[in-house]
Amino acid sequence: MHKNLLIAFTTILLIGFYACSHNSQIIKPLVTPIDTSTHHITDTTSTTDTIKEVLDTSVCFQRDILPIMQTACAKSGCHDAITKKSGYNLTSYSLIIAKGVVKGSASTSKLYTACISFKMPPSPAPRLDSTQLTFLKRWINNGAHNDTNCVVNCDTTKFTYKAALVPILNNYCNSCHASSAASSSGGGIVLDNYNGVLVQAQNGKLMGDIMHTSGYHAMPLGGSMLSDCKITQFRKWIAAGSQNN
Numbered sequence: 001m002h003k004n005l006l007i008a009f010t011t012i013l014l015i016g017f018y019a020c021s022h023n024s025q026i027i028k029p030l031v032t033p034i035d036t037s038t039h040h041i042t043d044t045t046s047t048t049d050t051i052k053e054v055l056d057t058s059v060c061f062q063r064d065i066l067p068i069m070q071t072a073c074a075k076s077g078c079h080d081a082i083t084k085k086s087g088y089n090l091t092s093y094s095l096i097i098a099k100g101v102v103k104g105s106a107s108t109s110k111l112y113t114a115c116i117s118f119k120m121p122p123s124p125a126p127r128l129d130s131t132q133l134t135f136l137k138r139w140i141n142n143g144a145h146n147d148t149n150c151v152v153n154c155d156t157t158k159f160t161y162k163a164a165l166v167p168i169l170n171n172y173c174n175s176c177h178a179s180s181a182a183s184s185s186g187g188g189i190v191l192d193n194y195n196g197v198l199v200q201a202q203n204g205k206l207m208g209d210i211m212h213t214s215g216y217h218a219m220p221l222g223g224s225m226l227s228d229c230k231i232t233q234f235r236k237w238i239a240a241g242s243q244n245n
């Protein structure tokens with residue numbers, strides 16, 4: 001009797017094992033897990049010279065909000081650490097959330113309402129564009145967190161003027177270098193059209209400035225250095241002939 005039970009038990013166990021090992025061969029994961037080890041920014045001198053980042057549509061403070069604040073709002077004479085116009089110092093996370101931000105409610109946050117009503121940034125500085133406004137709204141509604149570990153949306157295999165450079169210039173540079181703002185806040189340097197960018201690419205100042213090379217003007221002025229991936233996109237675009245592509 002005991003022997004029979006043992007045989008029956010072993011048989012069930014074997015069938016079970018077979019079924020499991022069999023299943024594992026046919027069940028494929030629906031979603032390929034993201035390999036987080038590839039999500040870091042590699043040095044520009046990396047041997048492959050190819051940095052790919054996964055597209056992340058959610059908002060992230062360090063990536064999407066801080067650059068807007070630093071370059072479009074924290075300008076000298078406006079909301080930098082010295083002027084602090086109307087009590088707003090928009091240079092860092094703790095200072096940004098200190099005034100005008102109601103966590104979870106963009107519609108009652110002055111930081112957002114002033115921008116959506118186009119009071120800020122004041123003319124002739126360009127308004128925030130619809131992507132920037134959406135980011136700001138989403139970030140506040142999400143709770144205005146200090147997200148630092150952002151997935152960077154950048155790919156060094158793409159380095160055309162329109163697809164790669166224009167979005168960077170719009171986000172990090174044209175709050176000062178748009179045609180309308182250049183004379184008042186961009187030293188007369190215009191970067192919102194191809195010819196303007198070409199001049200700075202050819203005279204070497206564009207690369208010198210974004211790489212913070214000594215003897216150049218570190219850009220974006222008052223903001224953090226662009227990521228290695230973005231700098232690589234500029235470098236590759238110039239190496240390929242600075243075309244209007």
Ligand code: HEC
Nearest residue numbers: 071172173176185186187189200205206209217219220221
């Ligand atoms: C907050 C305003 C501001 C932002 C943002 C900004 N710049 Fe500038 N930029 C300036 C000013 C002001 C000057 C003039 C500097 C001078 O001549 O002293 C300047 C000068 C330049 C020059 C000419 C430098 C030279 O040596 O004559 C280049 C090129 C440039 N910026 C590129 C950029 C790029 C690229 C970005 C974005 C990645 C950027 N800037 C973001 C304010 C800004």
